[in-house]
Amino acid sequence: MSRPSDDRLVAYLDGEITGAERREIEAWLESEPDARSRLAALAESAELLREAYADVLREAVPDRLIAAARGTTLGPQTGARRSAAWRVAARAGRSRWWVALPIAASLCGFVAGGGATYFGILHGLAPGLGAEAASGAGATTAQNLWLDNAAGDFKLFASTGDKALIDVPASGDSREALQKISQTLTQQVRLPDLRPWGLNFQGARLLVVDGKPAAQLTYTTDNKAIGPLALIIGSTQQPDIRPTFDHRQGVNMLYWRHQGRAYVLVGQADAGYLWGIGNDVAWQLDAI
Amino acid sequence: MSLLRRSETSPAVKAVDGDPAAARFSDQLIAALPRLRRFARGLTGSVVEADDLVQAACERALARRDQFQEGTRFDSWMFRIVQTIWIDQIRARAVRKEEAEAPEALLRTDEPVRRVEARLTLDEVRRAVERLPPDQRAALLLVTVEGLSYKEAAKVVQVPVGTIMSRLARARIALQLQLEAGGGLRRSRKNVEAQ
Structure with missing residues (x-):
């Protein structure tokens, strides 16, 4: 075979050449070490190119773009703030290592194991996110109460600066913590991997959302612009709602419901990061 | 709210x-x-x-x-x-792009050498992309970064697949040559070896 054109060689590298022509090019490359080196360099430069723009996907998306996508114009309060997109398909090439674990039905074991305090504190509070879609002031009040409680609870966690408020610490193996927490819940719990955001899983706590047990997964990071952060996953029978940003008691939160699950992301990260991380969580947990 | x-x-x-x-x-x-x-x-x-x-x-x-x-x-x-x-x-409009920041200006003394080199390499890649003609740049980004097939990229820019193919080849080779000339690929290999 004579030397293939640059067009064909690059197309070969991109997987656009198939069948007999591909085999011919491969046979030709076998006898042309210089051409193999050149193709290797081309592949390397392509990898560098992808790397050069990879960080854009992890940047907070400006509010103005979110607003533009909604067909809105930002008001003066939010003009300077930034927000990240609800990203679904932007995570090409990233591995998922979340752990999916089946759940036992009983609560008893965990309560005996140290979750009783939080049950005591939170049990009987508002039905939380589940009430949001219901009409009437009672539902709104209930939701406000729950979100306020989530904000307060997060502040308590953040202020301790250690693992004192973690019922099930992630001692080396996160799967162990998830297994323990899952044994207490009536739903499957997965652990989103937020390490690309610099967030390390620290452990889990039990809360009550909508009258049902929920998992609060806590993460910390050295990046003060992002963490610490808590993700609460509970059950709900209420209809889905889209991610909604809120700010209470000095902390930011993003909450949504999807197919019987209620999710709340609570942290000090600005809205942009919270949207981005929430999007990542939703993608990993199939929660959108 | x-x-x-x-x-x-x-x-x-x-x-x-x-x-x-x-x-x-x-x-x-x-x-x-x-x-x-x-x-x-x-x-x-x-x-x-x-x-x-x-x-x-x-x-x-x-x-x-x-x-x-x-x-x-x-x-x-x-x-x-x-x-x-x-x-x-x-x-x-005639786009007058500001000159890219000089590599020297990007150096931060508290960064490990390897990280500085990696960052310089990626900066160099982006500058090389900016030097490409617009049609080649678009083809390169659509296929190599966004992962579109040639056919999909051709639909986006509304040209035949063969045109995308030739634009892409020219862009890829130009990018590689620029990186070779600027030392980007060499630094990249050094970083890989060091790891």
């Missing part, structure tokens, strides 16, 4: 609020924003210009929502809008 609820409402959003299909369309658009920003960043080489471009594309997409064909790739449709607006812009 919701961030979005704090927003002022334009005539366009009234349709979104009252129309589930419009809301779904906006959801798709928001989901695509990170990749649109990445594509626009590669095209313009500027954070601000890229976001302006994406914002303009969002506005155009909402205005022409009825032109999107369900069942086709939404991201490709949006890439096409972004690319079209960008081409219109560079045709309408």
Whole structure:
């Protein structure tokens, strides 16, 4: 075979050449070490190119773009703030290592194991996110109460600066913590991997959302612009709602419901990061 | 209070609020924003210009929502809008890009040498992309960064597949030569070996 054109060689590298022509090019490359080196360099430069723009996907998306996508114009309060997109398909090439674990039905074991305090504190509070879609002031009040409680609870966690408020610490193996927490819940719990955001899983706590047990997964990071952060996953029978940003008691939160699950992301990260991380969580947990 | 609820409402959003299909369309658009920003960043080489471009594309997409064909790739449709607006812009005005920051100015003394070299390499890659002719740049970003097939990229920029193929080959070779000349590939290999 004579030397293939640059067009064909690059197309070969991109997987656009198939069948007999591909085999011919491969046979030709076998006898042309210089051409193999050149193709290797081309592949390397392509990898560098992808790397050069990879960080854009992890940047907070400006509010103005979110607003533009909604067909809105930002008001003066939010003009300077930034927000990240609800990203679904932007995570090409990233591995998922979340752990999916089946759940036992009983609560008893965990309560005996140290979750009783939080049950005591939170049990009987508002039905939380589940009430949001219901009409009437009672539902709104209930939701406000729950979100306020989530904000307060997060502040308590953040202020301790250690693992004192973690019922099930992630001692080396996160799967162990998830297994323990899952044994207490009536739903499957997965652990989103937020390490690309610099967030390390620290452990889990039990809360009550909508009258049902929920998992609060806590993460910390050295990046003060992002963490610490808590993700609460509970059950709900209420209809889905889209991610909604809120700010209470000095902390930011993003909450949504999807197919019987209620999710709340609570942290000090600005809205942009919270949207981005929430999007990542939703993608990993199939929660959108 | 919701961030979005704090927003002022334009005539366009009234349709979104009252129309589930419009809301779904906006959801798709928001989901695509990170990749649109990445594509626009590669095209313009500027954070601000890229976001302006994406914002303009969002506005155009909402205005022409009825032109999107369900069942086709939404991201490709949006890439096409972004690319079209960008081409219109560079045709309408002579784009005078500021000189890229000199590599020396990017050095921070407290960074490990390997990290500095990695960052310089990626900066060099971006500068090399900015030096490519616009049509080659678009082809390169669509295929190599965004992962579109040649056929999909050809649809986005509305040229034959063969044209995409030749633009891409020229772009890839030019990029490689620039990186070889600037030492980017050498630094990249050194970093890999060091790891």
